[in-house]
């Protein structure tokens with residue numbers, strides 16, 4: 001006997017009708033009402049319910065709705081039959097679209113957050129169960145949106161006229177569609193909003209209120225109590241752009257402590273919070289998790305960090321990889337709105353300083369704007385979860401070559417730059433932490449998702465024009 005559910009589209013984005021195999025004999029019937037592996041294989045989202053409710057209705061004609069809830073929901077009949085009606089109450093093109101179907105034990109419906117549900121029992125003693133992805137709470141009540149059962153534009157063909165139906169007083173008085181505020185998108189929280197990546201995300205993310213930004217002053221991720229108070233109910237994603245990024249200071253006793261606190265302990269707490277709420281965690285990894293002995297690295301290469309910063313990043317990566325919904329975005333040599341190699345070279349060029357620059361460490365730049373664009377792409381395209389390398393495209397180059405490009409682009413003589421070896425530089429800067437010789441990250445995996453990172457030197461020209469106009 002075929003035991004696989006069949007998933008059917010409904011015309012409302014994300015609302016799915018599921019046909020369930022029901023096994024009947026003289027005693028009654030049996031069905032696998034929810035079987036995650038089979039449902040996901042059949043085309044349902046990887047739904048992780050935390051609460052199961054059952055509604056039992058004595059009379060035929062009992063009518064409830066139309067309620068759009070702040071979570072995803074899977075509804076299935078456990079006895080009798082119901083007429084179900086759904087109206088898309090989410091902001092966007094689909095707003096107001098409706099769909100209806102009769103559900104018996106052989107049908108179930110996956111209802112995404114923001115789609116309104118209405119149910120009318122067609123037989124006495126009808127029960128239906130629903131699995132939901134958030135715990136119900138008083139606070140959740142404010143996340144509901146209600147539509148009148150008799151809304152003329154939705155035009156639901158209730159089999160039992162509403163005048164003869166059993167309907168609660170509250171459900172009789174809900175507003176019509178034209179008086180409704182559509183349900184907004186689920187929110188994304190950006191932590192470390194004042195860093196290079198945080199600022200780039202703020203510049204690029206849609207300004208429709210769906211992105212929230214917290215600086216270290218607003219949310220210190222090393223403060224366990226603050227992090228524990230972060231309520232992720234209804235959040236689609238957390239982008240953790242916060243990190244301890246002072247590579248050399250991380251080698252000091254105080255820096256080591258701070259680096260572990262921000263890059264590991266806090267990340268573990270975030271991963272647990274995201275797991276509990278079904279929230280996607282986007283976290284940033286670094287080329288410094290590698291020892292740099294290979295000319296380039298894929299997502300499959302095992303970490304082998306040289307210094308404390310890299311060790312803490314590698315430990316954070318291992319923690320993030322345990323979250324069921326995660327994007328671990330590994331990048332290198334980030335250049336954005338903040339202190340970075342390009343801004344330093346610009347300052348030195350303009351100040352008339354002739355720098356010594358290392359020419360035996362190799363990698364590729366990643367402009368924070370392109371890093372932010374790649375992260376938004378992963379989230380919006382719902383790319384498969386996992387680790388992704390993400391930098392700009394182009395040839396592998398040394399720091400000295402990049403310095404020369406910056407000087408030349410700004411109209412200064414690249415001949416003012418003296419190339420030096422890592423050992424030579426360390427002799428003059430003994431506190432320099434160990435750094436990988438090779439930092440190039442292979443980009444084929446992110447490109448296969450449809451994101452094509454721009455060339456690093458084209459991006460450099462745009463960066464210099466946008467961020468660093470001559471004083």
Ligand SMILES: NC(=O)c1ccc[n+]([C@@H]2O[C@H](COP(=O)([O-])OP(=O)(O)OC[C@H]3O[C@@H](n4cnc5c(N)ncnc54)[C@H](OP(=O)(O)O)[C@@H]3O)[C@@H](O)[C@H]2O)c1
Pocket residue numbers: 191192193194195196197198215216217219220221222223240241242243244245262284285286287288313331332333334335338
């Ligand atoms: N920069 C690079 O070359 C590079 C290379 C590879 C990977 N990465 C990774 O990419 C990510 C973003 O880097 P970035 O260049 O944007 O770094 P960044 O400019 O140094 O920004 C890091 C941000 O994190 C904040 N922060 C530090 N400790 C915090 C805490 N306890 N709670 C909350 N916020 C805290 C900082 O706050 P303040 O503004 O108050 O200091 C800063 O705004 C990091 O994970 C980093 O490890 C960077």
